Amino acid sequence: MRRICIGFFVCLLMAGVVYAQEDADMKDTFSVIHSRKSVRNFTGAPVGRAELDKIIRAGMAAPSAVNAQPWSFVVVTDRKKLDELAAGLPYANMLLKAGAAIIVCTEPDKAYDQNRDLAVIDASLAGENILLAIEALGLGGVWTAAYPYADRMNHVRTVLGIPQEVIPLNVTPVGVPTGADQPKDKYKPEKIHREKW
Amino acid sequence: MRRICIGFFVCLLMAGVVYAQEDADMKDTFSVIHSRKSVRNFTGAPVGRAELDKIIRAGMAAPSAVNAQPWSFVVVTDRKKLDELAAGLPYANMLLKAGAAIIVCTEPDKAYDQNRDLAVIDASLAGENILLAIEALGLGGVWTAAYPYADRMNHVRTVLGIPQEVIPLNVTPVGVPTGADQPKDKYKPEKIHREKW
Numbered sequence: 001m002r003r004i005c006i007g008f009f010v011c012l013l014m015a016g017v018v019y020a021q022e023d024a025d026m027k028d029t030f031s032v033i034h035s036r037k038s039v040r041n042f043t044g045a046p047v048g049r050a051e052l053d054k055i056i057r058a059g060m061a062a063p064s065a066v067n068a069q070p071w072s073f074v075v076v077t078d079r080k081k082l083d084e085l086a087a088g089l090p091y092a093n094m095l096l097k098a099g100a101a102i103i104v105c106t107e108p109d110k111a112y113d114q115n116r117d118l119a120v121i122d123a124s125l126a127g128e129n130i131l132l133a134i135e136a137l138g139l140g141g142v143w144t145a146a147y148p149y150a151d152r153m154n155h156v157r158t159v160l161g162i163p164q165e166v167i168p169l170n171v172t173p174v175g176v177p178t179g180a181d182q183p184k185d186k187y188k189p190e191k192i193h194r195e196k197w
Numbered sequence: 198m199r200r201i202c203i204g205f206f207v208c209l210l211m212a213g214v215v216y217a218q219e220d221a222d223m224k225d226t227f228s229v230i231h232s233r234k235s236v237r238n239f240t241g242a243p244v245g246r247a248e249l250d251k252i253i254r255a256g257m258a259a260p261s262a263v264n265a266q267p268w269s270f271v272v273v274t275d276r277k278k279l280d281e282l283a284a285g286l287p288y289a290n291m292l293l294k295a296g297a298a299i300i301v302c303t304e305p306d307k308a309y310d311q312n313r314d315l316a317v318i319d320a321s322l323a324g325e326n327i328l329l330a331i332e333a334l335g336l337g338g339v340w341t342a343a344y345p346y347a348d349r350m351n352h353v354r355t356v357l358g359i360p361q362e363v364i365p366l367n368v369t370p371v372g373v374p375t376g377a378d379q380p381k382d383k384y385k386p387e388k389i390h391r392e393k394w
Contacts, residue, residue: 028223029333033255033326053389058230060383062325063340067381072388081392117345120314121366124321125328125340128259129230132329136226143260143322148314161394169318186257186266192250193271195278197358 032136037183039140040094042175046077047099051137055174056102058133064122070110071123074103074160074168081159085171088155092144098173102130103146103156106167116167120147123169130172140177143170229333234380236337237291239372243274244296248334252371253299255330261319267307268320271300271357271365278356282368285352289341295370299327300343300353303364313364317344320366327369337374340367 056073064070076082077100086095095101106123108116127143134141146152146168156168253270261267273279274297283292292298303320305313324340331338343349343365353365 026225029226029229029329030251030255032226033258033330036258036260038260054227056389057384058227060385060388061230061233061380063233063235063328065342067383069383069385069388072390074390074392074394076392078392115345117317118342120318121321121342121344124318125325128322128325129329131260131322132226132326133230145262145315145318147318148312160390160392163394166394183258184264186264187254188257188266191257191266191269192253193269193357195271195273195275197271197360197363 027136032132035183036132036135037140037181038142039175039177039181040142041178041180042094042097042099042140042173043178044097045099045176047139047174047176051139052077052100052102052174054137055130055133059104059126059130062122062125062129064125065115065118066112068110068112068118068122070107070119071126072105072107072166074105074162076101076103076160084159085156088159089144089146089152089171092171092173094142095171095173098175100174102172102174103160104130104169104172105162106169107165108167109165119167120169127170127172134172134174139174140181141172141174143172146170224333229329232380233329233332234378235339236372236374236378237339238375238377239291239294239296239337239370240375241294242296242373244336244371244373248336249274249297249299249371251334252327252330256301256323256327259319259322259326261322262312262315263309265307265309265315265319267304267316268323269302269304269363271302271359273298273300273357281356282353285356286341286343286349286368289368289370291339291372292368292370295372297371299369299371300357301327301366301369302359303366304362305364306362316364317366324367324369331369331371336371337378338369338371340369343367
């Protein structure tokens with residue numbers, strides 16, 4: 001009986017270890033959605049390629065009008081390029097301490113009906129998946145708008161060699177959060193209309 | 198010793214039950230992102246108010262430019278209204294078997310800088326959270342575009358009494374999926390550019 005008990009102890013311990021290991025990537029959707037915040041304070045630590053690929057893969061899982069997938073992504077980890085991006089963007093100074101940036105792009109020519117509005121919406125959905133994936137991995141990110149500002153879009157195009165017909169929708173710095181940024185409760189029941197406006 | 202062993206059995210069993218109960222809402226973020234699909238086939242079963250509230254609450258957790266939160270939501274469960282919506286929308290026949298619909302709306306006047314592009318992007322992010330929340334609950338949904346189509350927006354406005362200055366961005370039918378709809382693998386490595394375009 002004692003042997004069986006020890007067996008149970010060992011099993012329980014192993015299960016605990018496996019669960020804890022998986023836990024890093026296994027955060028449930030609602031807690032990630034509600035704990036996601038705009039992280040503007042990073043430690044300066046790098047972000048690995050495997051994590052960045054996982055984040056972008058999540059972006060590509062978004063829906064798009066008639067499945068056109070007009071999006072594309074530029075991933076930047078080069079310190080000099082991150083600093084160059086920051087230099088021309090009014091609200092993206094956190095790039096200086098970010099480990100990476102993901103630029104979510106979209107191409108109206110590739111969207112359904114070559115519609116620019118649909119191209120922007122499709123890539124926005126990918127961009128939200130990216131923000132949630134960043135949070136799910138315990139990293140931090142923030143959507144800094146390039147579109148619809150011509151000067152910011154042109155700066156991003158110049159630094160990264162993005163063609164004129166491609167819209168750089170946003171610059172999303174990605175990094176290890178210092179913990180200074182906290183989620184907001186934005187629930188407002190008055191924004192829900194039942195059965196009619 | 199036997200007593201201790203039985204104690205462990207009971208603890209293990211209880212832990213299992215608690216875990217299984219939580220599991221319904223505890224799907225990890227990456228599996229939800231990758232298993233989300235456009236569900237167009239519903240059983241016709243109703244969707245409860247608690248679930249709809251949870252879904253919309255997830256929508257409101259999205260980020261918005263300068264935290265303006267220009268979005269609002271109309272929730273429809275009334276059979277007659279769902280059918281009326283379907284009657285004037287070319288790609289929303291699945292409403293006839295859906296248990297509910299969430300209409301994601303946005304107001305340029307309430308967006309940062311009164312910018313319509315930002316209003317549309319902000320509400321799009323809320324709309325993606327809503328799609329993921331639907332999937333996380335084991336329900337199905339699909340983004341059917343109202344914006345940028347004037348005829349569809351006007352139909353939705355008329356049926357639901359939405360003011361002219363409010364943009365009904367989409368109609369998202371929500372229902373119990375039949376299982377006919379499956380997720381697509383949309384990963385395309387050629388859409389990732391490293392360090393520059």
